[in-house]
Amino acid sequence: MNRVLVAEDLYLLRDGLVHLLQAHGFDVVAAVESGPELLKGLLELRPDVSVVDVRLPPTLTDEGLQASLEARKKVPGLPILVLSQHVEQLYARELLADGSGGIGYLLKDRVFNAEQFIDAVRRVAAGGTAMDPEVISKLLASNAKNEPLAALTPREREVLEQMAEGRSNAAISQRLYLSESAVAKHTAGIFGKLGLAPSDDDNRRVLAVLAYLNNR
Amino acid sequence: MVRKIGHVLALLALVVVQLLTLVSAFLCLVLCFGLGMVFLFPPQVRMIRWVTGMTRYLVRSSSGIVIEPPYLPKPPPPQPQPDGLYRSHRTLYKTPRMPAWNDRWKWMLTDPATWRDGFWLLLDPGVKMVLLPLLILLPGRGLRVYGLWCELLLAATASSRMAGQLSSLNRARNLAVDTQAAEMRRIERDLHDGTQARLVALGMTIGAAEQLMESDPKAARALMAKAREASAETLTELRRVIRGIHPPVLAERGLGDAVRALAMDSALKVSVQVELTHRPEAPVEAAAYFAVSELLSNAARHGGAESVEIDISTSGANLRITVTDDGWGGADPSKGSGLTGIERRLAAFDGVMAIHSPAGGPTTVTLELPKVLPQHWAGDVAKLPRWKLATVIALYGTAWCPLFPQGVVAGIFKLVGFDEKAWFLALHLPDAWQWPCIAFMILLGTAMYATAVAIPAHHKDHPLAPRNPLEGVGFC
Numbered sequence: 001m002n003r004v005l006v007a008e009d010l011y012l013l014r015d016g017l018v019h020l021l022q023a024h025g026f027d028v029v030a031a032v033e034s035g036p037e038l039l040k041g042l043l044e045l046r047p048d049v050s051v052v053d054v055r056l057p058p059t060l061t062d063e064g065l066q067a068s069l070e071a072r073k074k075v076p077g078l079p080i081l082v083l084s085q086h087v088e089q090l091y092a093r094e095l096l097a098d099g100s101g102g103i104g105y106l107l108k109d110r111v112f113n114a115e116q117f118i119d120a121v122r123r124v125a126a127g128g129t130a131m132d133p134e135v136i137s138k139l140l141a142s143n144a145k146n147e148p149l150a151a152l153t154p155r156e157r158e159v160l161e162q163m164a165e166g167r168s169n170a171a172i173s174q175r176l177y178l179s180e181s182a183v184a185k186h187t188a189g190i191f192g193k194l195g196l197a198p199s200d201d202d203n204r205r206v207l208a209v210l211a212y213l214n215n216r
Numbered sequence: 217m218v219r220k221i222g223h224v225l226a227l228l229a230l231v232v233v234q235l236l237t238l239v240s241a242f243l244c245l246v247l248c249f250g251l252g253m254v255f256l257f258p259p260q261v262r263m264i265r266w267v268t269g270m271t272r273y274l275v276r277s278s279s280g281i282v283i284e285p286p287y288l289p290k291p292p293p294p295q296p297q298p299d300g301l302y303r304s305h306r307t308l309y310k311t312p313r314m315p316a317w318n319d320r321w322k323w324m325l326t327d328p329a330t331w332r333d334g335f336w337l338l339l340d341p342g343v344k345m346v347l348l349p350l351l352i353l354l355p356g357r358g359l360r361v362y363g364l365w366c367e368l369l370l371a372a373t374a375s376s377r378m379a380g381q382l383s384s385l386n387r388a389r390n391l392a393v394d395t396q397a398a399e400m401r402r403i404e405r406d407l408h409d410g411t412q413a414r415l416v417a418l419g420m421t422i423g424a425a426e427q428l429m430e431s432d433p434k435a436a437r438a439l440m441a442k443a444r445e446a447s448a449e450t451l452t453e454l455r456r457v458i459r460g461i462h463p464p465v466l467a468e469r470g471l472g473d474a475v476r477a478l479a480m481d482s483a484l485k486v487s488v489q490v491e492l493t494h495r496p497e498a499p500v501e502a503a504a505y506f507a508v509s510e511l512l513s514n515a516a517r518h519g520g521a522e523s524v525e526i527d528i529s530t531s532g533a534n535l536r537i538t539v540t541d542d543g544w545g546g547a548d549p550s551k552g553s554g555l556t557g558i559e560r561r562l563a564a565f566d567g568v569m570a571i572h573s574p575a576g577g578p579t580t581v582t583l584e585l586p587k588v589l590p591q592h593w594a595g596d597v598a599k600l601p602r603w604k605l606a607t608v609i610a611l612y613g614t615a616w617c618p619l620f621p622q623g624v625v626a627g628i629f630k631l632v633g634f635d636e637k638a639w640f641l642a643l644h645l646p647d648a649w650q651w652p653c654i655a656f657m658i659l660l661g662t663a664m665y666a667t668a669v670a671i672p673a674h675h676k677d678h679p680l681a682p683r684n685p686l687e688g689v690g691f692c
Contacts, residue, residue, distance in 0.1 A: 054468070055464075055468065061467065061468040061469070062468040062469060085455065085464065086455055086458075086459070086464045086465075088464075088465050088477045088480075089477065089480040089481060090465065090469075090473060090476055090477040090480055093480075108451075109447075109448045109451050109452075112444050112447070112448055113444075138480075138481055141481075141483060142480055142481060142482065142483060144483050145483070145485075145522075
């Protein structure tokens with residue numbers, strides 16, 4: 001059973017998240033509403049995964065993000081899924097900067113689709129990544145003039161997007177209605193074209209792709 | 217020398233024009249106020265202003281004395297009323313010609329500079345004749361004296377300068393209010409046409425699903441799924457509107473990171489340098505942010521740029537932003553509405569924009585917002601460290617003791633020959649040591665006071681942050 005911490009300042013949303021997580025078999029160990037409480041909870045409880053809103057009291061700026069970064073500095077790889085009303089490449093880069101995985105960054109709207117949201121929470125808890133499609137499309141857009149990326153086939157591009165969002169080969173094959181071996185073939189093609197070292201570990205592969213996209 | 221003689225000759229040649237102008241001005245005054253031929257007045261004033269303008273130019277190039285034109289700012293063009301007519305006092309006109317003429321007439325007639333110009337014109341030929349020997353024998357000295365004379369009557373007065381400032385402030389305020397209002401209208405439209413309409417549709421879909429719940433649960437479920445999609449779309453729409461009002465990154469992180477985020481989202485190669493220790497006020501941040509955003513999209517859309525450099529820095533209390541792109545240049549604020557928009561936004565903060573964009577590039581746009589950072593960030597007032605402050609207080613608190621009772625008063629006692637020794641250290645010592653001790657006490661007290669004065673004074677001369685003098689930039 002996964003122990004979860006929820007940090008969200010709006011009561012309704014916090015309550016909704018707690019119920020949603022409990023309904024999917026998570027054990028919510030704490031539901032906090034401010035930055036300092038969050039940092040204390042993260043460091044003391046060491047939850048298996050935390051769902052954190054970027055904007056938290058007292059400053060109502062990026063308190064949640066700062067607390068998460070701080071906690072991950074002290075406890076490398078502490079799994080945290082960051083939720084926000086808006087996504088920024090800047091924040092995504094900061095969250096991914098330590099390259100240790102166990103990190104997620106999603107728009108709050110993604111909670112609407114409970115199944116996919118829970119899937120993302122599980123992935124982050126297992127040390128994987130969950131990046132919002134909007135972050136990935138922004139990343140790809142700002143890499144538009146990148147030669148090797150332009151050389152990808154449309155199918156490879158689709159696979160790359162799914163991979164960058166943090167999905168495993170199996171999950172990608174399900175979403176794109178491809179066989180797993182076909183996905184593996186595309187992944188090998190992508191890694192070859194981008195000049196990345198192939199790896200069998202899903203998480204490490206995702207991080208390599210994100211690092212590549214971030215490294216303009 | 218030859219140049220100076222040339223200037224003298226030019227000034228003397230101008231006398232001919234001046235005399236002609238003087239005659240015509242006299243005739244004009246008589247015709248204008250004697251016979252009511254008022255239409256002669258503006259051309260006459262314009263003619264005199266041409267002569268004074270010419271003189272100002274000659275004085276500046278010959279003796280380096282810069283004489284600011286003192287004239288009040290031109291009246292704005294008349295604005296039509298809602299019914300399309302133009303009003304001037306109690307009369308309505310169909311065309312703006314007459315009201316504009318009236319405004320111009322009043323502007324020239326009431327400007328004290330007009331009459332000072334006339335006075336100058338009357339006296340100047342005489343002054344030139346008096347100065348003639350000096351101008352011929354010592355042209356350098358003579359031109360300077362002549363320049364000073366002109367400055368006396370032709371320069372701007374405090375009140376004309378104030379009037380100019382007032383009118384530019386008025387203009388800036390009107391622009392700021394207009395921009396604000398336009399912005400509000402845009403936001404209202406966005407919310408009305410986008411978000412509000414979507415929410416109405418969402419409510420209707422949910423209503424339909426509610427009705428179908430009993431009879432056709434399957435269709436109801438499909439409708440609910442549709443409603444969920446619609447709500448996600450509404451959120452996306454709302455996010456776009458919010459970004460246009462005040463981008464969330466700007467609120468959360470301030471100007472530096474917001475511009476960095478902007479740079480990351482741009483398809484161009486953008487390098488950002490930020491040198492800002494504190495956050496400026498929110499309205500300033502927003503104006504600067506939107507200006508940079510507009511410049512970036514301009515560079516991509518019209519400039520054909522591939523890489524852009526953004527530099528945000530402070531000099532004193534001023535905020536300066538430079539955006540340089542490697543596009544094909546030729547940016548013209550009079551053509552692009554985007555650039556005028558930036559100027560308008562900045563005008564509210566007395567900000568200015570300088571564009572250097574030769575054909576073929578590169579384009580450099582410099583935005584300067586004066587005095588938008590509080591003074592204490594600019595390093596003007598450096599705070600005294602606590603230990604220094606304690607030392608100064610202690611010195612002031614104790615320096616009186618050696619100087620007055622132990623030094624001066626003891627000395628007086630000794631001079632007068634009082635027997636009383638009281639608590640004066642010197643008087644308790646052997647005779648030979650008394651005077652040296654008194655002198656030492658006075659010296660000690662004086663030195664302590666001097667140190668107490670010197671510490672803060674020395675500190676003020678070396679503020680923590682060095683002050684950069686403003687470099688000259690050509691603004692357009």
